[in-house]
Amino acid sequence: MSLKGAAFFFGLLAIIAGAQAEVSADQVADVVWNYFTQLSTNAKETVDQLQQSEISKQLNSLFQDNFEAVSTYAGELQKQVVPFATKLHSQLAEDSEKVKEQIQRELDQLRARITPHAEEVRRQIASTIQNLQTQLRPYAEELRTQVNQNAAEMRQRLEPLAQEMQAKLRENAGSLQASLSPYADQLQQQIEQQVAAVKGTLDPYANKLKAEADRTLEELRAGLSPFAQDVQDQLNHQLEGLSFQMKKGAEELRMKLSKGAEDLEAKLSPLAQELREKLQQDLQESLAPYVDSLSGKIDGRIEEFRQTVGPYGENFNQLLVQKVDEMRKTLEPYADGAGDHLSFLEKNVRDNLASFFNTLKQKVDQMEEKETPASPSLDSDSS
Template identity: 60%
Template sequence: MSLKAAILALALLAITGAQADVSAQQVADVVWNYFTQLTGNAKETMEQIQQSEISKQLNTLFQDNLQNVNSYAGDLQKKLIPFATELHAKLSQDSEKLKEQIRKELEDLRLKLSPYADEVHQQISKNIQDLQLKLSPYAEELRGQVNQNADLLRKQLAPYAQELRDKLQENVDGLQAALAPYAEQLQEQIDKNVADMKEKLAPLADELQVKIDQNVEELRKQLAPYAQDVQDKLNRQLEGLSFQMKKGAEDLRAKLSESAEELRLKLNPYAEELKEKLRTDAEGLRQSLGPYVEGLSGQMEQKIEEFRQTVGPYGEAFNKQLVQKVEEMKQKLGPYAGEVEDHLGFLEKDMRDKVASFFSTIKQIEN
């Protein structure tokens, strides 16, 4: 699948409103992933690229929705195809140009800041300390939320194993009919609790983005007196820093959601296995269910504990990542900074801004 075909399909999906849950952010992710894959695998053939995980994800993403957008294709294709091809070409062309531009801007900025190197170093170090203090409670809050939700899920699911055990010990007729509701309820509780977990964890990323904005703005004010004649160059560097930090917050949000979904997928087979066993003949049902029920509670608790151990440290790792970004900013502004290697971050920001602007224009036309 070509890049322009991917953007065409995804852009068409985005303007169908409620019929397709695809956002400009998702399209930007696909475009950037596609670009970086082409860049990193320049020697590979197009056939290999088309078999990549990105293409598979694209196929899955709009396979169920493409029929909803066919009516838009003819009218919008003339606008979308040029945009897609131009964007792809500009990403490749602008990369080296941007690298040189950022290198020059940094040289000018470092030259201006060099008489105040110690003060700048101290200001950024102070900003890092303040950032660590502000982020610490969020790491604790995330770990607490994960622990709380894991405990709640464990408590919600535990009674089902016990009730199944009790039913099996009862010498009742119609054991299949008696146990059937538990299989459905177990499935419902898994789905409901995981959905609640996602809902409770998601707002943390929004709060972190607010803190990122505040921290970058504070850093801007702290450094402004030393960069009066090159404020635009300083602002550009800070915008790049803000983008990278916010992207980290978005990645954290995605990881939390993905981890919760992985937990649901690991727990669902227990309900499915119970349903399957209930379809067996009544005579062998009790014998079949006995070992299953005995191990059910422990197995589900193990999956929940694995989730807690995996996701709990996400907050601390995210905090370290943000502090590292500001530390890198400090090193870049130092008098002996090395070659610029993060120009791709600025290129990605520009690309995402273009995609967002394009989607905004398309939606205005559609409305």
Template identity: 60%
Template sequence: MQLKAAALIFGLLAIAGAQADVSADQVADVVWKYFTQLSGNAKETVDQLQQSEIGQQLHILFQDNLQTVSTYAGDLQKQLIPFATDLQARLTEDSRKLKEQIRRELEQLQIQLSPFADEVHQQISRNVQELQAKLSPYAEELGKQVEKNSADLRQQLALFRQQLQAKLDENIGNLRTSIAPYADELQQQISQKVDDTKRQLAPYADEIKAKVDESVEELRRSLSPYTQEVQEQLTRQLEGLSFQMKKRAEEMQSQLLEQTEELRLKLSPYAQELREKLEDGGADLRESLTLYVTGLDGKVGQQMEDFRQTVTLYGQNLNRLLVQNMEEMRQKLEPHTGNVEDHLVFLEKDVRDRLNSFFDSMKQLGN
């Protein structure tokens, strides 16, 4: 299984190393998912994994692209196979060692902080409140931005409907010829507004991550006076907290982009519906088009409202999860508490750091 995993990951890494549009983070997502599924040693789990979507995905990437990755694929292979094989072994061994190390470090932190338990509790509670205050405007702004885009699109559609209705009222002979350009115009308006929405939502995760950095740094400063002898342990815990919170922001960003593309798919059929009505023709074409125009605003408006509610809910859920992460940090630092099972956060961070470092070194070799 180690050799198979190494070969599959080699294929993905080689492709990623040769293509600028594949990032180390994307590879890390696949690698981490692959190895977390492999963490179960039961034979049936391994058998299922080999037939799973991710296993097939890696295998296809490896088989189909190995010959075309680049002229330096041979040199890359010499670097990648030891790296991938080492990664397989390290993930298995490091997980066990890291769990014990985190347990010891938490115990040291808790002992150091126990004389100041009330002060520490108050400091972290204050940080939680400040984080909530920082995040609240972003969730509200997210909904407002989508609402503004919805209003803009409805305004455009109202003008579109008026123009289309005017053509129908002209009672000209060839409706199909005169109306046909409006289907393309409707498709263009929908695509443009969805693209605008996507572009405006794109910076959201970076803004949230900046607020996470601020909050974690403020927490570090507030706890430093109580942790003079265990600064390294505190730093590690806060790095894990930051990594976990930023990952949640990135996951939410991906969900937003997916929802935006789904919105495009839901709105695009309205333009196609207009084309189909024109193609069908028939004696009742004018009546059919009039009914279509009359109901267009409501249909699109409902889709946009559903999208706004979904995006707003995503923002609210993210805020709740980030605050929950901060609350969990407070609980971990209290005496005789702390869940060392979350050591996987630190292991994943290490994997991503190593992959980023590896990619950087590969880029230097390729230049």
């Protein structure tokens, strides 16, 4: 391997690791999967026209949006990932039927084996659902309590600033701009600090809920295994699909919590900017009504955040319970269909892209070992 080739892979590693970009296997998978699900509802001629050009365009846009600066390595990474992801997308329609048929065969085998124990299996899954609800409930309640606490703390930090400004206005001593201008900066600073604190306290909850769900899933695996002798692989595949849906739900919860905090900041920050604009006018008749209403505006935006984000834990719990119950239905004797085979297909897409990115990293590691002058043999190779 030449030094030039090694330099390319070293640069590639830096990009994948996030030093120069934020593109990840999951982000590429999001583009591929979302595009596939969108096209699956369109007419076939539309799919034929757009399948290759549009998916490449969307992937190119992903890279352009996420790279801070255009670089040779970014372009090289793009050249490798886009064709792989495009090819992967083109296989999805065919793979969808194959996966559906595979899941159907596995379920037929699994159902045949557990049908004599159908009542025990039903009780086992019902017990799992009840345990899941019991074990997850405290975390959801803790999340709601934390959101309420965050909202109360934000009110305690932000609303006194508005009250102080009202007092300054009543004093009306000297220039309004000179006496009140520091409050606009303080308000913005407090908004940023409080939103950062909210993110820090809410982020761990997705992991907590997912860990508890994983533990329950392992209990379910142990409980069902005695009824699935000789078809353990089929049972494990179903449980892997359920685990994937739980992981996806936890990641969606994490994104919702983060977005909730970001939306709150986006709604509060304009209040500080509006205050600056009012202060520039330095007119008490326009500033006084705004300051009088500021506390109410702050409280309204914080309350909206509390009402929106507070139920996210309960919603996540309901989703997990729903997924376990859907699995129960697919295992019932004489159940129709192969269940949600698309979730298995999506898992395959994400696994393939994760493997592809890992392969790129492994190539970098191999090139690094070959280029390191640790032995005389390397000198002979490079000559």
